[in-house]
Amino acid sequence: MHATTKVKDVLTTGEVAKICNVAPRTVSKWFDSGALTGYRIPGSKDRRIPLTQLIRFMKQHGMPLNGLMTGQMRVMIVDEEADIVEVLEKILEDEAKYEVEVAKSGFDAGVMAEKFRPHVILLDMHLKGVDAPMVAKHVKGNSDLQLTKMIAMSGKMTDDEAKGLLAGGFDGFLRKPFHVRQVIEAIEDATAVVY
Template structure:
């Protein structure tokens, strides 16, 4: 039985397999999750020694998974490598420099991956401020400021906008993955 666990959270089976192949042979298990919800469930259940997290994921985005990990005193100590085909998507949500996790841009080579993992372990050791123990109190909302249906409609519109944005991001990621797969096949055929 392996002593260490590496969790790869990516919706692309090709990327998950490629990361698995690039990792050095050793005494560890590689766990895989195909979406954000499955990923965060495995993080909580398995407490891996390293998390490789794609930023664009179905069901629960990589950003949402990242936020849940960071909201837990225990989970945020796990070394983390965030992967994305577009760095601006990550830096748009998390300001640089990335102090407590490592970022690697897809596509990447084995040496880049190993350096990112090494850096993630070093960054995870940095001391951090403890999380606040109590959640802030909610401010009371004034009553009758708008009909309940207007609020529900606005929430639906916002949810749809988020869904469209995720779908567009997934399409971009899929196009990039198809291009990577094509390049890989062409390279193998030569």
């Protein structure tokens, strides 16, 4: 997919933002605060970050380095239905070559999203004790996860309810039961604008 892109020795803030899956503004903040070392191009506001510095920074902050070399898509599944999750995880990893993490609860999802910085979260709308729209709001409101796309999954919602989700900050909707091909397409559609 994106595996052919060769990593350069020096990166722009935009490239760093994609690798770390954060907004470019966030990278500028890291740079300006001195947390991320780099230099400015003389006579310009443009910042440049040497790859070695970025790797050091990512290690310091426990960020997954795998997005670095491959630009591999990171997908987080938040669902309690073990059988669905198992199949989904296996196929997304084997066929689409995504990197997949699974969270069983809204709380796990919050903690894992911070660390894993998924490009896409597949969120079951009917998790026990979880207000799924609130989870979506939380993700969208977190400046480090601004670029994370949220795809809702449900077997119980009407088309109108599903449309409401898209208005409420979700980037896609999957009706259960779904074919895995549909999942991959939904992920590709949701993230097409990022790359």
